[in-house]
Amino acid sequence: MTQEELLSKLKTIITPYVQNEKALGELNEETDFIKDLEINSANLVDVALDVEDEFDIEIDNEAMEKMLTVGASVSIIEQKLAEK
């Protein structure tokens, strides 16, 4: 899976939970889920669970704490995929 494909899948996952559509249009590595996209912490859990299903990986507590930006999430997903 290329990074573009991964990013595209991640964008599809987060879209239903995003409150700030403008920030979604300007999505980049630094985009912060809570500060920029205005996803609430409860829906951030849903993002993590959807990521687990989509990529067939397990997000542990340590990974969850880091999954706050698009870039960090892509890194974690890549790392977990590599460990499979």
Add this chain to the structure above:
Amino acid sequence: MTKDNIIQELPYSKPFLFVDEIIAVNEHQIKGTYTFREDEYFYQGHFKNNPITPGVILTECMAQIGLASFGIFLIKNSLNQNQLSIAITSSEIDFYKPVLPGEKVSVIADKEYFRFNKLKCKVAMYNANDTLVAKGTIAGMAFQQKK
């Protein structure tokens, strides 16, 4: 964590405690009851001369049993509960029957997931005749309290 001290751990008190008893609880499901007293404060205004338990109060009762009580049991001793605050984060409930003053209801909540301090459950409320009163999905979270 036993059934009795779950209620003691709840962060509610009169007139906003809507749990009398936890009947059964395990890792997958909780069952609890509450009897709406004839003199609950909200019957004074809901409705004028026609007291019926508000849907938001039925939702609150389901959340106090299905999220707060269940969450306390599931978290058990893994976290220091004194440092946690809780919040309902979503609810989608359909209502089927009115609940009148004096009625006893049972709430059953089945865990969908409990991950990263978020608890999501399918909940159902039944009246004393075992007739479905309300049903839906609720979710809530526990947060570390900011010092």
